[in-house]
Amino acid sequence: MKIYEKAPAKINLMLDVLHKRPDGYHEVEMIMTMVDLADRLEMSALPRDTIIISSQAGYIPLDEKNLAFQAARLIKDRYHVRSGVHIHLDKKIPVAAGLAGGSSDAAATLRGLNRLWELGISDGELKELGAELGSDVPFCVTGGTALAIGRGEKLIPLANPPQCWVVLAKLPINVSTAEVYGKLRSDRIAHHPSAIRMQEAIEKGDFAMVCGELGNVLEEVTLHMHPEVAHLKDTMLRLGADGVLMSGSGPTVFGLVSRESKVSRIYNGLRGFCKEVYAVRLLT
């Protein structure tokens, strides 16, 4: 028996940090949505009590460090499942990019194994399991568009933003989420983006307002470490993107584009100096 799941990438339309918590995490306000760039997971039942991860991508761990492995082990332990699974990850989402590729693989594993082993776990319970794996995993369980609060695990569903093109560009830089949060001085944030105004823009379906309200307080940290990301943002704007922002802790930069006629110009202009560029749609 085989089960297939898609694991889409997320982008953060806005990301604000309120303060650092005593447990070391940061209290956030983020509006996240999914884009049509996805890993594909194939899950095959194994009679033996074992978890095997494989992938065509040579650059991700295939052992217990893999988030899909951790998701499978969590669900097996919690629901006393004796059989095993082979999970093949067809990676399309750039790794450590601020696009939640690993978190989305973990969420897809929870959804897929719930079906494969006919466990009947509700979406709410899957999200709770997801929160044990990472702050972004609960959002990835159901996707859509949501306001995420707490450390990112508490979700308030929102309408989808107006449809548009999303050009994603990732420079060959590695950024660690923990390092970026670690370097943030949450008491010295100059400008806090507004979740309320971004929500309003989304509710009105006002694309120009969505572009105007884009904001991410983690940009300051990552752009300071890697000024070439700021250059990439400027280039995307100059090429004609309507709004540009770094996603999550970076380094991926995304540009929102309303007119299809502008997309190939932006895509080709970026490909001149950036190898990883994608032109996709919002997943609405």
Ligand SMILES: C[C@@](CO)(OP(=O)(O)O)[C@H](O)COP(=O)(O)OP(=O)(O)OC[C@H]1O[C@@H](n2ccc(N)nc2=O)[C@H](O)[C@@H]1O
């Ligand atoms: C920044 C964001 C924005 O969506 O995404 P990415 O850039 O990773 O995609 C998220 O907040 C990342 O979520 P996720 O990648 O699941 O983080 P976790 O595994 O829970 O935590 C990794 C580390 O980041 C820090 N962390 C994470 C979330 C949070 N609200 N405060 C934190 O300080 C902690 O140091 C933690 O040890």
Ligand SMILES: Nc1ncnc2c1ncn2[C@@H]1O[C@H](COP(=O)(O)OP(=O)(O)O)[C@@H](O)[C@H]1O
């Ligand atoms: N299934 C997976 N896909 C990608 N990365 C994974 C996976 N499992 C574990 N990782 C590890 O998680 C880290 C963060 O990866 P990822 O989720 O792609 O980034 P981000 O949190 O920036 O969106 C990387 O260091 C990577 O080695």
